[in-house]
Amino acid sequence: MTDSSDGIWIINSDASTLYASAAMCEILRAAAADLIGKPSFDHVFPEDVESAQRLFESKQRGDPSPFRFRLRRKDGTAVWVDVQGTPMRNVAGEFIGIVGTFRLADQQP
Numbered sequence: 001m002t003d004s005s006d007g008i009w010i011i012n013s014d015a016s017t018l019y020a021s022a023a024m025c026e027i028l029r030a031a032a033a034d035l036i037g038k039p040s041f042d043h044v045f046p047e048d049v050e051s052a053q054r055l056f057e058s059k060q061r062g063d064p065s066p067f068r069f070r071l072r073r074k075d076g077t078a079v080w081v082d083v084q085g086t087p088m089r090n091v092a093g094e095f096i097g098i099v100g101t102f103r104l105a106d107q108q109p
Helices: 022-028 046-060
Strands: 007-012 017-020 067-072 078-089 095-104
Touching (some): 007 022
Antiparallel strands (some): 007 095, 067 078
């Protein structure tokens, strides 16, 4: 169950944004038009890209574990979020993307 402040971010198998809820846009301080069709890694700091790629690959393998991560807002500031990423598969069982629920973290790690 999600809280009204939870952001929903759906990305495809190439890590490009398919959907971002209003709450997700608020978390990133971006408009949906700034996100749709664009790489989700655009909202990751350069020094965090390797870590983000490892998390993406773990989701591809089916890992449903939640995690905390630092994202980069459109204005360049950092925001820490708690993420529940659920892998999506088609009827053939092939990975097609991730549905993520994002909540502002209570405190930074």
